[in-house]
Amino acid sequence: MSIFDTIHAQADVAPQQLNTTVWADTIVVAQVEAGSPASEGEPSSEGTTIVLEGASGEEILATSEHEETTTGTSSHDVKDTGVFPPFDTTTFGPQLFWLALTFGALYLLMSKVALPRIGEVLEVRRDRIEGDLAEAERLRRKTDQAIASYEAELAEARAKSQGIAEETRTALKADLDAKRAGVEAELAKKVAVAESRIQKTKADALSNVGEIAADTAVTLVSRLTGKVTIKAARDAVASIEKG
Amino acid sequence: MAGTDPISQFKIYDLFSFGTIGGDADGNGGFELVFTNSSLLMLITVSVISFYLILSTRGRGLVPSRLQLVSEMSYEFIANMVRSTAGNEGMKFFPFVFSLFSFILISNMIGLFPYILTISSHIIITVALALLVMTIVIVYGVMKNGFGFLKMFVPSGIPLPVLFIVVPIEVLSFLSRPLSLSLRLFGNMLAGAIVVKVFSGFMVMLIPLGALGILGAILPLGMTIALTGLEFLVGALQAFVFTILTCVYLNDAINPGH
Numbered sequence: 001m002s003i004f005d006t007i008h009a010q011a012d013v014a015p016q017q018l019n020t021t022v023w024a025d026t027i028v029v030a031q032v033e034a035g036s037p038a039s040e041g042e043p044s045s046e047g048t049t050i051v052l053e054g055a056s057g058e059e060i061l062a063t064s065e066h067e068e069t070t071t072g073t074s075s076h077d078v079k080d081t082g083v084f085p086p087f088d089t090t091t092f093g094p095q096l097f098w099l100a101l102t103f104g105a106l107y108l109l110m111s112k113v114a115l116p117r118i119g120e121v122l123e124v125r126r127d128r129i130e131g132d133l134a135e136a137e138r139l140r141r142k143t144d145q146a147i148a149s150y151e152a153e154l155a156e157a158r159a160k161s162q163g164i165a166e167e168t169r170t171a172l173k174a175d176l177d178a179k180r181a182g183v184e185a186e187l188a189k190k191v192a193v194a195e196s197r198i199q200k201t202k203a204d205a206l207s208n209v210g211e212i213a214a215d216t217a218v219t220l221v222s223r224l225t226g227k228v229t230i231k232a233a234r235d236a237v238a239s240i241e242k243g
Numbered sequence: 244m245a246g247t248d249p250i251s252q253f254k255i256y257d258l259f260s261f262g263t264i265g266g267d268a269d270g271n272g273g274f275e276l277v278f279t280n281s282s283l284l285m286l287i288t289v290s291v292i293s294f295y296l297i298l299s300t301r302g303r304g305l306v307p308s309r310l311q312l313v314s315e316m317s318y319e320f321i322a323n324m325v326r327s328t329a330g331n332e333g334m335k336f337f338p339f340v341f342s343l344f345s346f347i348l349i350s351n352m353i354g355l356f357p358y359i360l361t362i363s364s365h366i367i368i369t370v371a372l373a374l375l376v377m378t379i380v381i382v383y384g385v386m387k388n389g390f391g392f393l394k395m396f397v398p399s400g401i402p403l404p405v406l407f408i409v410v411p412i413e414v415l416s417f418l419s420r421p422l423s424l425s426l427r428l429f430g431n432m433l434a435g436a437i438v439v440k441v442f443s444g445f446m447v448m449l450i451p452l453g454a455l456g457i458l459g460a461i462l463p464l465g466m467t468i469a470l471t472g473l474e475f476l477v478g479a480l481q482a483f484v485f486t487i488l489t490c491v492y493l494n495d496a497i498n499p500g501h
Contacts, residue, residue, distance in 0.1 A: 085365075091255040094282060110345075172490070
């Protein structure tokens with residue numbers, strides 16, 4: 001690990017300069033990372049390849065072996081400076097830069113595109129609902145009005161019909177009364193005529209009673225006794241009638 | 244991956260580099276613009292959010308589809324949160340608060356996948372977000388209220404002698420806000436990721452012990468599953484907490500007087 005310690009120590013100082021740093025009699029290729037060798041290794045994906053002097057076929061072979069052994073132990077490109085990652089100040093710059101960029105972009109997209117659009121959709125819907133409610137209210141009022149006028153007309157018609165009925169009834173009654181009065185007057189006249197006739201007939205009848213009685217008396221007396229004059233019978237009846 | 248080490252999951256490694264900006268000829272001292280796993284995850288997070296929201300609302304359906312409904316519900320959830328804590332004026336910051344919430348939430352959810360880094364388990368991210376929030380609070384507060392912004396530290400209706408005690412406390416509490424905001428998110432996500440990794444590491448360690456080991460590994464398996472569920476909750480909850488505190492702080496900037 002001493003070689004790697006050296007490389008790491010160098011890496012801590014200036015990673016970019018490693019390309020030009022030359023070590024004699026060392027391993028040829030190494031993956032360099034700016035971090036401590038004690039860290040838990042992650043598999044390497046990318047690194048700075050350093051070709052050092054004194055390369056030969058054997059050494060390259062040795063190197064590839066070494067690379068295999070180092071893979072998974074210490075070689076990765078995580079910026080592992082040995083501090084707790086959230087407190088690693090070397091990452092602050094890029095994080096701030098990208099935060100400003102992405103959050104700025106998000107803010108612009110939200111304030112210019114997304115939110116006005118959603119707000120518009122919501123407003124259109126609210127307006128629409130309010131409009132519909134107002135329309136419904138208007139129609140309801142109209143219906144109420146129609147119902148009210150219908151009822152008013154109905155009441156008026158009813159009143160009118162009652163008036164007509166009353167009028168008719170009164171007219172009929174007057175007519176009836178007049179007719180009845182006429183008929184009654186006529187009847188009374190007829191009754192009077194009849195009565196007078198009866199009276200006359202009665203008087204006539206009564207005036208004939210003496211005659212009949214005289215005749216009857218003549219007949220009776222003549223049957224019983226003999227002859228009686230009609231004149232004596234009449235006088236006798238008259239005296240009885242008077243008496 | 245390195246077996247059972249619970250720390251290695253937080254490592255940030257370069258995927259590729261865009262080259263170095265600045266620095267001398269040897270590449271010293273410059274800012275090396277590298278694309279790391281963290282950058283990739285941020286990119287994925289932002290892409291997931293944007294594509295989802297934009298594609299799901301593409302139809303602009305009057306009757307929403309299920310996907311569109313999720314977008315609308317998240318919109319209304321955040322909108323109601325902002326409106327109820329920071330008032331209607333706070334709606335100015337609605338896109339910012341929504342971006343913040345969705346970014347933290349989705350990155351936490353993505354971080355639940357095994358081997359995937361949780362972006363917010365890196366303190367620099369949470370600190371940056373918290374400082375962004377506090378910067379907005381201070382800049383907006385001063386812009387809107389001028390010196391009136393300092394009223395924030397002077398609660399009304401308190402007798403003068405007590406103010407000498409209260410004002411330093413208020414100042415201190417204001418200064419500790421970015422600290423608590425960032426450390427809360429960072430600590431929760433870091434601890435959660437470590438605990439899950441530790442229990443799943445037990446499984447890896449037990450299985451080589453043979454039949455008994457495999458039998459024994461069931462216990463940490465159950466724990467891992469349960470903790471993953473818990474982490475799901477914690478990830479969502481921390482996104483919510485971060486966001487609602489942002490709203491509360493924004494409310495202080497809008498209405499500095501208590």
